[in-house]
Amino acid sequence: MAHMPDLTIRPTAQRKADALARLSTRHQDAWVATADGGAAHLVPLSIAWVDERLVIALDGTSVTARNLAATVRARVAVGPTRDVVVADVVLEATLPVADAGEVGEAYAAQADWDPRASGGTYQYLVLAPRRIQAWREADEIAGRTIMRDGAWVV
Amino acid sequence: MAHMPDLTIRPTAQRKADALARLSTRHQDAWVATADGGAAHLVPLSIAWVDERLVIALDGTSVTARNLAATVRARVAVGPTRDVVVADVVLEATLPVADAGEVGEAYAAQADWDPRASGGTYQYLVLAPRRIQAWREADEIAGRTIMRDGAWVV
Numbered sequence: 001m002a003h004m005p006d007l008t009i010r011p012t013a014q015r016k017a018d019a020l021a022r023l024s025t026r027h028q029d030a031w032v033a034t035a036d037g038g039a040a041h042l043v044p045l046s047i048a049w050v051d052e053r054l055v056i057a058l059d060g061t062s063v064t065a066r067n068l069a070a071t072v073r074a075r076v077a078v079g080p081t082r083d084v085v086v087a088d089v090v091l092e093a094t095l096p097v098a099d100a101g102e103v104g105e106a107y108a109a110q111a112d113w114d115p116r117a118s119g120g121t122y123q124y125l126v127l128a129p130r131r132i133q134a135w136r137e138a139d140e141i142a143g144r145t146i147m148r149d150g151a152w153v154v
Numbered sequence: 155m156a157h158m159p160d161l162t163i164r165p166t167a168q169r170k171a172d173a174l175a176r177l178s179t180r181h182q183d184a185w186v187a188t189a190d191g192g193a194a195h196l197v198p199l200s201i202a203w204v205d206e207r208l209v210i211a212l213d214g215t216s217v218t219a220r221n222l223a224a225t226v227r228a229r230v231a232v233g234p235t236r237d238v239v240v241a242d243v244v245l246e247a248t249l250p251v252a253d254a255g256e257v258g259e260a261y262a263a264q265a266d267w268d269p270r271a272s273g274g275t276y277q278y279l280v281l282a283p284r285r286i287q288a289w290r291e292a293d294e295i296a297g298r299t300i301m302r303d304g305a306w307v308v
Contacts, residue, residue: 029235033196035189038225042187042196044235071192080234081183081198 012154015134016146019085022078023049027112031077034067048110054127055107057115068125083136089127097122166308169288170300173239176232177203181266185231188221202264208281209261211269222279237290243281251276
């Protein structure tokens with residue numbers, strides 16, 4: 001893609017601020033990609049951003065929950081395709097909805113549904129970002145990494 | 155998610171028509187998920203819909219191109235998270251941009267860039283859908299499959 005750099009390219013600090021704003025937005029969805037051997041799975045899920053962790057809620061029998069239990073990692077995309085935040089995450093904790101404490105409160109406050117009402121085999125998956133990238137168009141591909149090895153670049 | 159069915163649930167034929175309209179839209183992007191063992195990769199890419207195939211264009215050295223060459227499959231999502239078309243696809247052909255004929259013309263006509271101008275190691279990947287699902291909110295999860303085993307349900 002032959003776009004040339006121009007003055008609309010955001011500095012790293014602005015990309016971080018924009019990414020945090022997006023992750024914290026109420027009723028924010030993400031595309032969550034997981035793998036089972038050579039097969040990628042991909043679903044849209046409501047997220048919450050709690051203490052610098054991405055939280056999703058799933059039935060423990062779902063493909064995404066099973067893949068995360070097996071591989072401990074996922075790649076999560078938030079935002080439209082021309083203004084994306086992409087996080088490579090690792091599974092840090094799995095909390096049954098009946099015993100999730102503040103995570104359950106925080107999820108209900110940000111997401112548009114409360115999985116505690118679904119009960120049963122639903123669980124929160126707490127995902128720790130290891131790398132986060134943010135870019136809009138091709139001219140922002142360079143400099144897109146705003147978190148590396150779990151630490152913010154700025 | 156405790157949404158109850160209501161009269162906004164689209165019949166299968168309408169979902170197919172909506173999906174085809176979305177896939178054929180000019181300057182349409184998709185989220186393309188591929189796998190390398192336990193690691194999922196996920197990137198936004200411009201698509202074209204040509205003869206009932208999804209066409210993407212990539213540098214052959216990219217992670218997505220390498221994963222597709224190795225596993226022959228991907229999962230592709232088009233549209234916003236509350237009005238999605240999700241296709242499980244298999245790699246049918248890989249065409250160098252210098253020798254892509256009508257596929258190159260069709261891609262340039264629908265996508266917002268022409269990879270033939272990039273040359274070098276760029277290639278078109280022709281992806282044949284095996285299953286396509288379309289849903290908006292939780293109340294449309296039932297009945298979301300509009301193509302199965304490569305054949306439209308309606």
